[in-house]
Amino acid sequence: MDLHDLLAEKDFEELTAIEQQQVLLWCTQEVYQAQRQAIVASQTLWEAELIDLKPAAPNRALQALKEKRLLLEKEKVVVVPWWQQLARYSIPVWKLAAAALLLFCWRQAVPQNVGLPNSNPIVLTDTVYLERYHTQIEQVLQPADTIIKVVYKTIDTVARVVQPVFAYTGSVYGEEYPEEIIAARTVSSDLWETLDNNKGRSLHQDTFLQEVREQVVSNTMFTNSTW
Amino acid sequence: MKKINFSSDEQLMQLVQRGSEPAFNVLYERYSQRLLFFLYKMLHQDEAKAQDLLQDVFLKVVEAPEKFDVQQPFKTWVFTVAANCCRNYFRAQKTARLANEKIIQPKSIEPVIPIQERVFEEQLQVALEHLSPVYKEVFLLKYKEGLRLKEIATVLDCPLGTVKSRLHGATKKLAEQLAPYKAYFNH
Numbered sequence: 001m002d003l004h005d006l007l008a009e010k011d012f013e014e015l016t017a018i019e020q021q022q023v024l025l026w027c028t029q030e031v032y033q034a035q036r037q038a039i040v041a042s043q044t045l046w047e048a049e050l051i052d053l054k055p056a057a058p059n060r061a062l063q064a065l066k067e068k069r070l071l072l073e074k075e076k077v078v079v080v081p082w083w084q085q086l087a088r089y090s091i092p093v094w095k096l097a098a099a100a101l102l103l104f105c106w107r108q109a110v111p112q113n114v115g116l117p118n119s120n121p122i123v124l125t126d127t128v129y130l131e132r133y134h135t136q137i138e139q140v141l142q143p144a145d146t147i148i149k150v151v152y153k154t155i156d157t158v159a160r161v162v163q164p165v166f167a168y169t170g171s172v173y174g175e176e177y178p179e180e181i182i183a184a185r186t187v188s189s190d191l192w193e194t195l196d197n198n199k200g201r202s203l204h205q206d207t208f209l210q211e212v213r214e215q216v217v218s219n220t221m222f223t224n225s226t227w
Numbered sequence: 228m229k230k231i232n233f234s235s236d237e238q239l240m241q242l243v244q245r246g247s248e249p250a251f252n253v254l255y256e257r258y259s260q261r262l263l264f265f266l267y268k269m270l271h272q273d274e275a276k277a278q279d280l281l282q283d284v285f286l287k288v289v290e291a292p293e294k295f296d297v298q299q300p301f302k303t304w305v306f307t308v309a310a311n312c313c314r315n316y317f318r319a320q321k322t323a324r325l326a327n328e329k330i331i332q333p334k335s336i337e338p339v340i341p342i343q344e345r346v347f348e349e350q351l352q353v354a355l356e357h358l359s360p361v362y363k364e365v366f367l368l369k370y371k372e373g374l375r376l377k378e379i380a381t382v383l384d385c386p387l388g389t390v391k392s393r394l395h396g397a398t399k400k401l402a403e404q405l406a407p408y409k410a411y412f413n414h
Contacts (some may be wrong), residue, residue, distance in 0.1 A: 038402045038405050045348055053259055060286055061282060
């Protein structure tokens, strides 16, 4: 036990032999007793001395505590997710009607295709299916022993790559086709011409067929002559 | 409420941290008188000032309860707050000197032995008042509040050796001053 604890609890006479020895190493019996006396007297004095608390003493602290509790309760307010907040939000009918009217007026007043051309044109690729062949048969009246010579001509079968046609998504009012479309038309000119009625040729103007016909006729005549 | 009354100081303080008013009231009931006495003695028996500082102490308990570590004893912490309040007050008032001037002039400690019954108590009162604040707070915390030396060291934020030294100094000084009146001590 510490010396200060001994001083608070025991007179010198009450100490055990070992404790007395320890105390005597530090001070004399008289000094110990004098200090013990001062401590005991002080404690006696304090016991008799009572101070009355002001009844309203903790008011400030209590008020602060209440404020703190309110603050804590405010902090505890549950945070509602935005979608729930949105679901809880009710739109007044008049606002809804006004918005609908505004949208209607806007749709009526503004043309649909007005706007700046889209910088990223949409690529359109058409697939053309050949549905049927039209074969034109020309009846030629020839003698019965006429030998018909059939001439085969190899058709140029090089694959023609049809460039994709770029559709113009912007306004077409009063504007020309973009260069991409014109270029595409140039590449696939055969196809274009075939489809173009104005640029097509009638059969009697076809030089190839005329040649064939002449050859057939001449051969016929030659054959007729030899035979 | 009954449950709260039987709770430890530390448990009550945990409740105060959550804003519990009843818990605070119980703590106030347990410690207000002891703290008031400590402050009263430290402030040279200025009761009004002691009452004010007591409010400050509990205000600090309420305003910053999170500063209290629930693993530590509440008693130590609350007396630390009280001791700091006293120091701040002394610092603000420059009381080390001022307060000494204010205190009641001690009766002569000359070895002229008055023939009154309570002479020893009066002289003890005077001697206690004459103790310097550092001696007085150690002496009060040890022999009035019954704190252990380690706890006092925590309260005063000083080494254990310093506490022992101050306590020894305070006891020795008191004993020396009361020595002439030993005959009047009735134990």
